[in-house]
Amino acid sequence: MNKPLDLPELDHPAPGAVAIRRALLNHLIYTVGKDPLTATDRDWFFASAAVLRERMIERWMETMRSYYVQDRKRVYYLSMEFLMGRSMMNSMLNICCEKEFQDALDDLADAGLKPERLREMEHDAALGNGGLGRLAACFLDSMATLGVAGYGYGIRYEYGMFHQSIEGGQQVEHPDNWLRYGNPWEFPRPEVLYPVQFHGRVVDYVDNHGRRHSQWVDTSEVMAMAYDTPIPGYATGTVNNMRLWAAKSSRDFDLNYFNEGNYIRAVQDKNESENLSKVLYPSDSTEMGRELRLKQQYFFVSASLQDMLYRFAKSNLPLAQLPQKVAIQLNDTHPSIGIAELMRILLDLQQLDWERAWGITVRTFAYTNHTLMPEALETWPVALFERVLPRHLQIIYEINHRFLKDVMHRYPDDPSLWRRVSLIEEGSEKRVRMAHLAVVGSHRVNGVAQIHTRLMKETIFADFHRLWPDKIVNMTNGVTQRRWLHQANPALSDLLSSRIGKGWLKDLSKLRELTPLAQDAPFRAAFAQVKLANKSRLAQLILQRQGLEVDPRSMFDVQVKRIHEYKRQLLNVLHVITLYNRIREGADVPARTVIFAGKAAPAYHMAKLVIRLINDVADVVNSDVQVRGLLKVVFIPNYDVSTAEVIIPAADLSEQISTAGTEASGTGNMKLALNGALTIGTLDGANVEMREEIGAENFFIFGLTADEVAAQRAAGYNPWLHYDNDAQLQQVLHMLRDGYFSPDEPGRYKAVFDALTYGGDRFMLLADYALYVACQEAVSALYRDPEAWTTRAILNVAGMGKFSSDRAIAQYAKGIWNV
Ligand code: 26V
Secondary structure (H helix, E strand, O other): OOOOOOOOOOOOOOHHHHHHHHHHHHHHHHOOOOOOOOOOHHHHHHHHHHHHHHHHHHHHHHHHHHHHHOOOOEEEEEOOOEEEEOOHHHHHHHHOOHHHHHHHHHHHHHHOOOHHHHHOOOOOEEEOOOHHHHHHHHHHHHHHHHOOOEEEEEEOOOEOOOEEEEEOOEEEEEOOOOOOOOOOOOEEEEEEEEEEEEOOEEEEEEOOOOOEEEEEEOOEEEEEEEEEEEEEOOOOOOEEEEEEEEEEEOHHHHHHHHHOOOHHHHHHHHHHHHHHHOEOOOOOOOOOOOHHHHHHHHHHHHHHHHHHHHHHHOOOOOHHHHHHHEEEEEEOOOOOHHHHHHHHHHHHHOOOOHHHHHHHHHHHEEEEOOOOOHHHOOEEEHHHHHHHOHHHHHHHHHHHHHHHHHHHHHOOOOHHHHHHHOOEEOOOOOEEEHHHHHHHOOOEEEEOOHHHHHHHHHOOOHHHHHHOOOOEEEOOOOEOHHHHHHHOOHHHHHHHHHHHOOHHHOOHHHHHHHHHHHHOHHHHHHHHHHHHHHHHHHHHHHHHHHOOOOOOOOEEEEEEOOOOOOOOHHHHHHHHHHHHHHHHOOOOOOOEEEEEEOOOOOOOHHHHHHHHHHHHHHHHHHOOHHHOOOEEEEEOOOOOHHHHHHHHHHOOEEEEOOOOOOOOOOOHHHHHHHOOOEEEEOOOOOHHHHHHHHOHHHOEEOOOOHHHHHHHHHHOOOHHHHHHOOHHHHHHHHHHHOOOOOOOOOOOOHHHHHHHOOOOOOOOHHHHHHHHHHHHHHHHHHHOOHHHHHHHHHHHHHOOHHHEHHHHHHHHHHHHHOO
């Protein structure tokens, strides 16, 4: 039982804090229904959320009303994923009263409330896999902050990204029941309900004017119900909306069974249709062709388009004006069925002719590509499409027919070009190429970093680039500095603001003003102090979660991201083992703590094996007395947004070591540098542009360039050449092969050895190994000079001004959306 509350007013009442304190108590009692005497941390969290959301609602309504009154052009960001994380601190910062709220919470401490514990009561909204989903969340924040009339549209998954535990060194997945205690930020809209059709067949008919039409009939139906979440902008009145759809059974459908008296069957069926929004697919590569996933895509796209067109209809404008009033951004190909769906609506329901409908569609849609990896480019079997969305397949065939006619007209002598650009992949099993649909059906296609956009033009979309030289543009990614610097790293935020003011919260380019401070010894000392404190906080978390002690004075060498072969966590492990061998041979190196975190797709065996290897290596290294405390290895389980917010501010070294040409952009690289980590990386993704901004002398680059990777592959890359010529590398690989780290099962990592040698080393780890190890030596040498290290860390922060999602959104607004 908590101590009785001293209900009289505060001693030094900031007027805001007093009101908030009163509101907190009110909501605890009247909304949560709890006596302050018995309230738990969770009860206080729900009371806090109620206070915050109450203060958002008026501005939210005001924003929506003003968009309507001004008839603003709307931007619809369609995404299968929104990786929002927690919202409480964000609402506090953006909506009201960060300081007063903290004061009010602190003041309630004697009522048993612990502000730190309370924050942790909020469950992450983990409705995304990784980079693509988190980018969508940063973009919503920036659209609201910049006053763009932007709406996020997606799926309200009942289960988000799985929870990862490590058992016996291996990843085990657990369902993420994030709604168990309720979601205080969402507003269910049971009246905003749209039917979504599936299956059925297409009938053709001729109207009174002799025109041919198609109609999609005998479909089965699922209802999409809206849930709205307010998205507050920073230091602006704007509060935008994120609308997520949940599947509900359609009442019509059930009635048939009810009429037959089959009550149980009716309820069973209800369950089945509600499965559509049950769970997020936890893979961000391969594993395509699942019917449920295609249905999820069409489900949310269909509901979203109905909703947009309903809103557009209120303006009483002709449909020809749609592109002037609506921009639809496709976050990867996942929602690209929207192109065929808008065509269906314009043709079959609005009876427009093809040319008009197509002109409207292309000028409305734009598509963002997030990966060049062939196995992550979506294709669907034609047979599956035909069964689930027969009318859409017809429309896609018609789009393809007209498109190819045009291509044949322009390139009559190049049949291999026709085959390459076709929306249909021919072969033993015909498939629909969603990326081709997205490119053909959009007026702009963008990559997410300069090098990625260049490679899109040169490789996967080279043919389309020749057809439409102005269609592909670059929009380098960014992250929101409000969450990733101010909230995650309050001490650094305060330090920076004390020297350059708070302007950087709205204009990150202001960070340049830090440049001279790199030469200021007291500032350096303060900066180093903040980093050390953040490392101590992370050390605490590691001690709590794994019972492992790490030294905050050692170099925190961090690789946090999804586990993927192309991201090369395994290259990092090869370096760790190299370092381990050298230390055992007596080398004197600065102490390092090598920290990994990340989830593997449940069916991605090699990625899971890498997780197990990291844990096995950690067991050996961390318990070897010969290591003399110079090396520790940690795998932090369940990497999610909230864990990232603790790890990233504590990093000294950021590992961004993907094979050049494979990582589209990366955004963790940005978050880490923004928090004063130095990067060791390849010339891949946004690393290239970060180095330009930060200065090559403050950035550790190694390895083959993307062009060199391509050239070596073309010439026939042979990993054995590197193996044969490098004794140190051989030693490391043999330790893996021979079970040094898995004495209980010596063959456990044979598959790893084989992949890097006999298997051809697809991601060219062996080609970059020696260069990486040498670069790591330069890193260690610099770490021995703390003043020089801190100088460079400050210059990293100073150079990160470009990488705000505010800048990215401003560029989309001007270059794609025309708002
Ligand atoms: C693909 C698939 C394939 C089918 C199964 C489900 C699924 C889910 C997601 C994806 C797309 C993954 C693409 C992705 O996340 N790309 C990342 O996007 C980031 C934001 O642009 C970028 O920083 C990363 O470099 C890029 O890997």
